[in-house]
Amino acid sequence: MRSFTFSLIAVLPLVAGAAQAQPAAPMAISSNPAFEAFGGEPGIASIVDNGVNRLVADDRIKARFATANIPRLKTLLTEQFCTLLGGNCVYEGRSMKEAHGAMGLRNADFNALAEDFQFAMDDAGVPFRYQNVLLKQLAPMQHDVVTK
Amino acid sequence: MLAAGIAGPVRADDAAASPAPLLFDSGKLLATSGVSNIEGAGGGGIATWALITGYGTRDAIGGNVHATYTGLSNFNAYSGGAALGLYDRVELSYNHIDFDTGNTGAKLGLGRGFAFHEDVAGLKVKLFGDAVYDQDSFIPQVAIGAQFKTTDHGALLRAVGARSNSGVDFYVAATKVFLDNNLLANVTVRMTKANQIGLLGFGGPLDDSYRPQVEASLAYLISKRFVVGAEYRTMPSNLGFTGASDWKDIFAAYFLTKNVSLTAAYVDLGTIATFKEQRGVYLSAQVGF
Numbered sequence: 230m231r232s233f234t235f236s237l238i239a240v241l242p243l244v245a246g247a248a249q250a251q252p253a254a255p256m257a258i259s260s261n262p263a264f265e266a267f268g269g270e271p272g273i274a275s276i277v278d279n280g281v282n283r284l285v286a287d288d289r290i291k292a293r294f295a296t297a298n299i300p301r302l303k304t305l306l307t308e309q310f311c312t313l314l315g316g317n318c319v320y321e322g323r324s325m326k327e328a329h330g331a332m333g334l335r336n337a338d339f340n341a342l343a344e345d346f347q348f349a350m351d352d353a354g355v356p357f358r359y360q361n362v363l364l365k366q367l368a369p370m371q372h373d374v375v376t377k
Numbered sequence: 378m379l380a381a382g383i384a385g386p387v388r389a390d391d392a393a394a395s396p397a398p399l400l401f402d403s404g405k406l407l408a409t410s411g412v413s414n415i416e417g418a419g420g421g422g423i424a425t426w427a428l429i430t431g432y433g434t435r436d437a438i439g440g441n442v443h444a445t446y447t448g449l450s451n452f453n454a455y456s457g458g459a460a461l462g463l464y465d466r467v468e469l470s471y472n473h474i475d476f477d478t479g480n481t482g483a484k485l486g487l488g489r490g491f492a493f494h495e496d497v498a499g500l501k502v503k504l505f506g507d508a509v510y511d512q513d514s515f516i517p518q519v520a521i522g523a524q525f526k527t528t529d530h531g532a533l534l535r536a537v538g539a540r541s542n543s544g545v546d547f548y549v550a551a552t553k554v555f556l557d558n559n560l561l562a563n564v565t566v567r568m569t570k571a572n573q574i575g576l577l578g579f580g581g582p583l584d585d586s587y588r589p590q591v592e593a594s595l596a597y598l599i600s601k602r603f604v605v606g607a608e609y610r611t612m613p614s615n616l617g618f619t620g621a622s623d624w625k626d627i628f629a630a631y632f633l634t635k636n637v638s639l640t641a642a643y644v645d646l647g648t649i650a651t652f653k654e655q656r657g658v659y660l661s662a663q664v665g666f
Contacts, residue, residue, distance in 0.1 A: 232641060241386050244503035247429065267623035292396070322628070332395065333395030334395070335395075335398055335404075335434065335436050336404060336405075336434040336435055336436065336465075337398065337399070337402045337404025337434045340404050340405060340434070341404070342491040343638065344406065344407075345404060347601060357559070357598070357599070357600045358559050361556040361557060361559055361598075362556075362557055364556055365512045365557045366512075366514075367499065368509060368510050368511075368513075368556065369510060369512050369514075371507075371510040372510070377398075377436070
């Protein structure tokens, strides 16, 4: 009962913004509402799975992923998003500059990815304002990722 | 982040594989083109913002056309125009405004249905900053611009005190999106002599010099396609026969897609040509890419 009350309190502000289904409630009560809104690490993994599936089907940028190791990409993005959202994860991938510097990416590529992940977050019912907690972290990576 | 996990082998040779950019890429994020404001520039309803209109990224060209209706207590305005965004750097705009005095024209001695027509040609250049990407700093996107304005009925405008029926506004605009607060803020300082944005000419017996006027906008991002906000714009009071009030509005803009947006606002423009409390509705539709 006690934990039910607490999780209700944690979820209330999310419901106020948008009447969307919440991802599966995490077991632990965290003081990080954005991380909670993503459904913790399992929720992030599910969103990344959907987002990457959208990327590799997106005519605008799918060619960029032709030779990518997709399962590894999903693992690393999950680690990265989890870290950016304040979760207790470790990102073991290369720096953004190392990973993208030679790819010749443009702003349109960067934004296409952001759009695909916005749809994935929408699918998972992550309220817009918590989506923006992640996007705020990702947006400045444009400086390192986009080289064209 | 794009390929945080692209493992090992693909590296330097990818640069050669980088495809040529599309000329019309519609590559900017939804809503980041802004809407077409009352003078035809990219912005909100009554304020001009630092965002470059259209959805072209810095590798591409965007553009749009718009139609706007403003219905006030004693006047109506119909405006329409077109704008181009070049490489997310330069904005070119043209806007035509019919300011219809309707029945009020007779009361002003102009004749029923008398209308002023104003043309506005705009040039905006982004100087630095990116309103969206630069979330790691407080530096806003900053642009400067000029608007070349001409209104017909010059003899009449001069007869009521305006010094000219044409003029040039110069402005500097700063726009910033605060993603974690879901807010967009804009402040613009405009050097202008325009009476009611030029619809009543430029300068007057009280003042015929450039004075700084301020446009401020604060918008809340409800979703990636729905924005609500409020704006305030100061107006010079150069004419002797009538005062002028600061303009205010509250607006809602809905971006159906990158091709279509609809804006509705409640505007309070105060006193116009001696008629007080000019309030009403502002409706605008934009189609572009």
